[in-house]
Amino acid sequence: MLRFDRRLIQHFDWIILLWLALIATMCLMNLYSAIYPDKPAGTPIYIKQLYYFIMGMGLVLAIISVDYRIFMSWNYPMYGAICLLLLSALIFGKTMSGAQRWINLGFFNLQPSEPAKLMLVITLASYYSRKDTGKGFTLKELGIPIALTLFPFLLILKQPDLGTALMLGFIFVSMTLFVKLKWQTLNILLGVCASLIPIAWKFILKPYQRQRIETFLNPEADPLKSGYHIMQSKIAVGSGLTFGKGYLAGTQGHLDFLPERHTDFAFSIWAEEFGFVGSALFLSIYFFLILWGLNSAVSSRDKFGTLLCIGVVSLIFWQAFINLAMVMGMLPVVGMPLPLFSYGGSSLITTMAGIGILISVRMRRYQVPS
Amino acid sequence: MPRIRRAVEKIHKIDEEELIILKKRVDIATAIIIVFIALLIARLWFLQIKKGEEYVKLSENNRIRIQQIQAPRGNILDRFGRVIITNRPYFNLVWTKEDAPNPDEVIKRLAQILNEDISNLLNCIREASGQPRYMPILLKEDIDWKTLVFIENHHFDLPGVRVEAVPSRDYLYGNMASHLIGYLGQISKEELEVLKNSKYQGGDPIGKMGIEKLFEKELRGEKGHRYLEVDVLGFEQKILQHQDPLPGNDLQLTIDIDLQLTAEKAMEGLGGAVVAMEVNTGKLLALASAPPLKLDEFIGGISTKVWQEHLNDPLHPLIDKTTQGQYPPGSTYKIITALAGLGEKIITPQTVFYCNGGLNIYNRRYGCWKTGGHGAISLQRALAESCDVYFYQVGQRVGVDRLAAYAESLGLGQKTGIELEHEKPGLTPTSAWKKKKKNEAWQDGETLSVAIGQGFNLATPLQICRMTAALVNGGKLYKPQIIETIKAPEGSTLDKVQPDLLGTVYGSAQDRNLIIKGLIDAVNTKHGTATSAKMPTITVGGKTGTAQVVRMAKFKSIPQSLLPRQYKDHAWFTCFAPAEKPEIAITVLVEHSGHGGSVAAPIAKQLLEEYFKEKTVEETNQ
Numbered sequence: 001m002l003r004f005d006r007r008l009i010q011h012f013d014w015i016i017l018l019w020l021a022l023i024a025t026m027c028l029m030n031l032y033s034a035i036y037p038d039k040p041a042g043t044p045i046y047i048k049q050l051y052y053f054i055m056g057m058g059l060v061l062a063i064i065s066v067d068y069r070i071f072m073s074w075n076y077p078m079y080g081a082i083c084l085l086l087l088s089a090l091i092f093g094k095t096m097s098g099a100q101r102w103i104n105l106g107f108f109n110l111q112p113s114e115p116a117k118l119m120l121v122i123t124l125a126s127y128y129s130r131k132d133t134g135k136g137f138t139l140k141e142l143g144i145p146i147a148l149t150l151f152p153f154l155l156i157l158k159q160p161d162l163g164t165a166l167m168l169g170f171i172f173v174s175m176t177l178f179v180k181l182k183w184q185t186l187n188i189l190l191g192v193c194a195s196l197i198p199i200a201w202k203f204i205l206k207p208y209q210r211q212r213i214e215t216f217l218n219p220e221a222d223p224l225k226s227g228y229h230i231m232q233s234k235i236a237v238g239s240g241l242t243f244g245k246g247y248l249a250g251t252q253g254h255l256d257f258l259p260e261r262h263t264d265f266a267f268s269i270w271a272e273e274f275g276f277v278g279s280a281l282f283l284s285i286y287f288f289l290i291l292w293g294l295n296s297a298v299s300s301r302d303k304f305g306t307l308l309c310i311g312v313v314s315l316i317f318w319q320a321f322i323n324l325a326m327v328m329g330m331l332p333v334v335g336m337p338l339p340l341f342s343y344g345g346s347s348l349i350t351t352m353a354g355i356g357i358l359i360s361v362r363m364r365r366y367q368v369p370s
Numbered sequence: 371m372p373r374i375r376r377a378v379e380k381i382h383k384i385d386e387e388e389l390i391i392l393k394k395r396v397d398i399a400t401a402i403i404i405v406f407i408a409l410l411i412a413r414l415w416f417l418q419i420k421k422g423e424e425y426v427k428l429s430e431n432n433r434i435r436i437q438q439i440q441a442p443r444g445n446i447l448d449r450f451g452r453v454i455i456t457n458r459p460y461f462n463l464v465w466t467k468e469d470a471p472n473p474d475e476v477i478k479r480l481a482q483i484l485n486e487d488i489s490n491l492l493n494c495i496r497e498a499s500g501q502p503r504y505m506p507i508l509l510k511e512d513i514d515w516k517t518l519v520f521i522e523n524h525h526f527d528l529p530g531v532r533v534e535a536v537p538s539r540d541y542l543y544g545n546m547a548s549h550l551i552g553y554l555g556q557i558s559k560e561e562l563e564v565l566k567n568s569k570y571q572g573g574d575p576i577g578k579m580g581i582e583k584l585f586e587k588e589l590r591g592e593k594g595h596r597y598l599e600v601d602v603l604g605f606e607q608k609i610l611q612h613q614d615p616l617p618g619n620d621l622q623l624t625i626d627i628d629l630q631l632t633a634e635k636a637m638e639g640l641g642g643a644v645v646a647m648e649v650n651t652g653k654l655l656a657l658a659s660a661p662p663l664k665l666d667e668f669i670g671g672i673s674t675k676v677w678q679e680h681l682n683d684p685l686h687p688l689i690d691k692t693t694q695g696q697y698p699p700g701s702t703y704k705i706i707t708a709l710a711g712l713g714e715k716i717i718t719p720q721t722v723f724y725c726n727g728g729l730n731i732y733n734r735r736y737g738c739w740k741t742g743g744h745g746a747i748s749l750q751r752a753l754a755e756s757c758d759v760y761f762y763q764v765g766q767r768v769g770v771d772r773l774a775a776y777a778e779s780l781g782l783g784q785k786t787g788i789e790l791e792h793e794k795p796g797l798t799p800t801s802a803w804k805k806k807k808k809n810e811a812w813q814d815g816e817t818l819s820v821a822i823g824q825g826f827n828l829a830t831p832l833q834i835c836r837m838t839a840a841l842v843n844g845g846k847l848y849k850p851q852i853i854e855t856i857k858a859p860e861g862s863t864l865d866k867v868q869p870d871l872l873g874t875v876y877g878s879a880q881d882r883n884l885i886i887k888g889l890i891d892a893v894n895t896k897h898g899t900a901t902s903a904k905m906p907t908i909t910v911g912g913k914t915g916t917a918q919v920v921r922m923a924k925f926k927s928i929p930q931s932l933l934p935r936q937y938k939d940h941a942w943f944t945c946f947a948p949a950e951k952p953e954i955a956i957t958v959l960v961e962h963s964g965h966g967g968s969v970a971a972p973i974a975k976q977l978l979e980e981y982f983k984e985k986t987v988e989e990t991n992q
Binding site: 236239251283290324325329 | 388389392393395396399400403404406407409411413414415418419422423425428429432433599600601602607
């Protein structure tokens with residue numbers, strides 16, 4: 001069926017695949033340590049995560065086997081489908097720790113807000129690549145992308161999942177700035193945002209979210225309650241010193257002082273056990289993947305590909321930066337996983353789909369569209 | 371594939387120029403990302419390298435609990451090695467703030483379980499407010515078995531609450547020698563401040579009085595510790611390090627339990643003191659102050675109300691009368707006047723004075739206790755019958771300052787040096803003293819009062835006992851000794867306290883023997899003042915005394931027995947036995963009880979009986 005092009009194999013991005021394998025190994029190693037020495041009854045999470053990696057690889061293969069440009073025509077049906085999923089999560093979804101995020105698919109609890117991020121990337125890339133960007137966008141021209149972002153944004157905020165909702169905002173802002181705005185538009189948007197902050201503080205943020213931000217600004221005020229997570233995470237990271245406490249020898253993690261250590265605070269475990277050297281190495285490997293994604297953006301032969309890559313990179317980068325900054329006490333606690341490293345199927349598979357797009361764009365850099 | 375072709379057709383004709391502009395912007399994005407990475411690495415460096423050591427400390431504090439193990443305190447033994455005070459485990463309820471997520475709930479539940487007012491528990495916590503969060507706070511001492519079992523079973527409902535088995539004092543003889551031995555209490559904030567660099571921590575017991583306080587260093591031993599690794603809920607994971615406590619050293623006192631008990635029993639219901647001393651060493655065989663302290667009132671802190679009651683008690687139970695009670699020595703002082711008279715060659719054994727029941731001198735009459743008078747009297751009989759007039763005559767000739775010199779050589783007017791707190795020196799007046807203290811010249815009449823132990827004279831029962839011992843042991847003044855040996859827990863002797871000779875008494879052995887004869891007569895002749903101390907098989911020598919409490923003329927005519935207690939005189943009796951080769955000196959003081967011969971001497975006799983009974987049993991055993 002698919003007209004096979006030998007150049008596709010020739011130009012396959014082996015580096016990104018190698019890097020993916022490297023990060024996956026570190027992730028599984030770290031998850032093993034996170035639950036060590038507990039012997040849970042069911043499948044241990046590092047095995048589950050391995051399954052998710054395998055599922056993700058399947059998805060990567062599926063994505064690279066089709067020309068990415070096909071997403072240009074699929075984008076609106078996809079957008080509609082994801083929004084429907086988000087709606088149904090709100091209506092029929094499973095409530096876990098106070099938020100309605102999951103849809104039970106029988107074998108897998110799907111978090112539709114995860115694919116929604118990728119869906120927004122594709123939708124915006126497709127929209128912007130169709131529009132002339134030479135002179136920059138006016139406010140009027142931004143109406144449609146804003147509306148396209150705002151709808152899933154509000155649905156996710158309603159769950160409530162502030163972290164993911166914020167990510168949609170970051171993706172929108174990054175991609176929109178990338179395609180250039182008129183100065184006037186930028187100023188107006190900044191003004192609107194500034195005036196929205198107090199309103200958001202008062203009406204949109206839940207009390208616990210406000211508390212988290214207040215705690216972040218003044219962590220010593222209540223070290224035992226809201227500031228606890230951040231403090232324990234900083235202790236874990238800081239006490240790693242230069243070379244760390246050694247693999248499986250971190251005390252903060254294994255004695256339960258670190259909360260959420262297999263999901264959002266996974267990096268704290270790594271930093272405690274491997275120290276500054278290990279952490280810096282980790283960050284180098286991790287961010288090389290992101291910079292390599294930007295390189296894919298440059299390699300693309302068309303605007304859509306470039307914008308897709310920029311979108312995927314901003315998706316991964318912002319999550320990673322916010323997660324790491326939070327874990328190291330530079331930002332308040334928001335539910336934000338470290339892509340490819342935190343435990344969680346929806347996030348992992350979404351991120352791998354994004355990487356599939358990066359590979360796909362790079363593979364097809366010599367294919368001039370007919 | 372037609373679908374792809376359709377999609378591709380939708381893409382506008384590629385504007386190469388536009389794509390180049392876009393790709394240039396990728397460089398800007400790269401720069402932004404690199405800045406953010408640099409930020410993260412800088413933060414990592416700050417946390418792990420710059421502040422790393424601080425976080426290591428915090429992480430160690432998180433996981434390591436240092437649990438101190440109290441050392442068993444040393445035992446307190448009597449001179450024969452019989453145990454007076456040892457240890458038994460108390461089960462104490464302690465609470466660690468840090469391990470308790472919601473303290474209010476836990477405290478409320480505890481108050482119910484212990485059936486105690488919640489404010490008491492909160493007070494304990496407030497008291498300890500200054501100490502670190504991980505330090506356990508003592509909530510209740512010595513809980514019973516039922517409570518112990520209940521709390522152990524509800525361990526999980528009471529986070530932060532623990533039962534600690536602590537070796538605590540077991541008083542085998544109750545309040546015996548309580549003034550001497552003292553008691554333990556929880557270390558106070560002030561004491562902690564002083565002992566900052568030691569191993570003490572809040573809630574630790576520490577000696578608060580007496581031997582327990584003075585020999586705290588010997589008795590307390592060395593605390594052990596456990597370094598525990600705990601998880602976030604405070605549950606133990608493993609023991610990282612363990613060191614057993616070292617028990618404290620045993621203290622063997624010079625006290626003889628039997629004599630001490632006899633003394634205390636004899637003094638029951640009375641106020642006063644009994645001191646028994648081995649004459650040739652200065653070792654104290656009994657040191658009893660009546661009434662005794664009730665130790666159970668002091669353990670765990672005495673309440674202000676009880677304290678107030680004791681302060682107002684006419685028997686003054688808080689004062690250790692053996693070393694802190696100062697009384698006019700009364701006629702026991704005549705030993706000094708006699709020694710001075712002989713030593714200064716004022717009198718000889720043959721010197722006779724005439725007593726007609728008083729002495730008219732310095733424009734007034736100084737009465738003898740025997741209003742009918744003793745007639746012509748010499749030294750030996752004057753001592754036996756305690757003739758005041760004889761000693762007025764001697765004292766008047768010797769003068770106050772020479773009397774004082776002899777008194778001081780017998781240890782009066784100065785602390786004896788016993789290792790107990792708050793010892794009082796008594797008072798031996800001199801003319802210089804009066805000039806300095808009252809800015810008045812010495813009156814000749816005052817010398818007469820001093821000569822019979824009244825006036826400004828003050829002495830403690832311990833001083834009088836040591837004086838008696840020095841009289842009969844060849845003139846040697848010893849430091850009163852209470853510690854016999856300090857023993858290591860396994861029994862070996864670490865330190866054997868040697869008698870400490872402080873000085874020798876003025877006057878010759880011949881003079882002392884003359885006085886001893888007089889004292890033997892006081893007990894053993896028909897007209898002696900202390901015949902109630904006479905024993906069938908052992909020869910006792912002794913001197914009675916009456917310390918005047920009020921000198922108002924209107925009371926003089928009333929018999930002592932009819933006076934209200936607080937106006938009655940103090941009764942003294944000091945004695946030694948066996949007279950031929952003295953071993954023991956005993957001094958008894960009974961407050962507000964009348965004459966020495968009738969009240970104090972029988973008590974001394976009970977002790978002598980006890981002491982020599984012991985002796986005969988030992989001899990028959992051999």
